[in-house]
Amino acid sequence: MSVNKLGKFAVIGLSAAWIAGCSTTATETDSSTVAEDGASATELSEGDASTDQAFGAGEDGALTSVIVEDDVTAMDSLAGVETVFYFDFDKSIVRPESREALAKHAEFLVANPDARIVLEGHADERGTREYNMALGERRAKAISRYLTIQGVAASQIETVSFGEEVPVAFGHEDNAWQLNRRVEVRYEK
Structure with missing residues (x-):
């Protein structure tokens, strides 16, 4: 290892130690x-x-x-409300049948500004891994946009895409693919 590389490692290591020492x-x-x-x-x-x-x-x-605060009582207004929203093949448009449930989520989030959600986007197995990651992200962003239009603060929403990596159905037919084209709403505690 050359002296130049050793010096770079020393600078990086000392910088990391200094930053860690500055925490309060x-x-x-x-x-x-x-x-x-x-x-x-x-x-x-x-x-x-x-x-x-x-x-x-x-x-x-x-x-x-x-x-x-008892989390169960705070979440009672969402009892029975859908938390999984499905999409058509190769689409990221929120379906009309999803809007009522999303409006209830938006109402809860507006009334509880400390509540946070993660929108997890998914795709079926068709397409490349990279394409499906992007498609899952577009789907999560579509739900996020719908909620922000309803008055939810953007700081309350996080989006993540799993693409085709986390299927709920493992078949290779239309029914399984439909179940995997989804966005799941998960509330953070």
């Missing part, structure tokens, strides 16, 4: 202090045992609260 950790306490008059956690939690709050001690014994 948060030392601030939660700004939502529950009680500053010294009330204990038991005094505060005895009033209502069914609350969704959790109490803990921060720095200097200050009592802080953290709201714990």
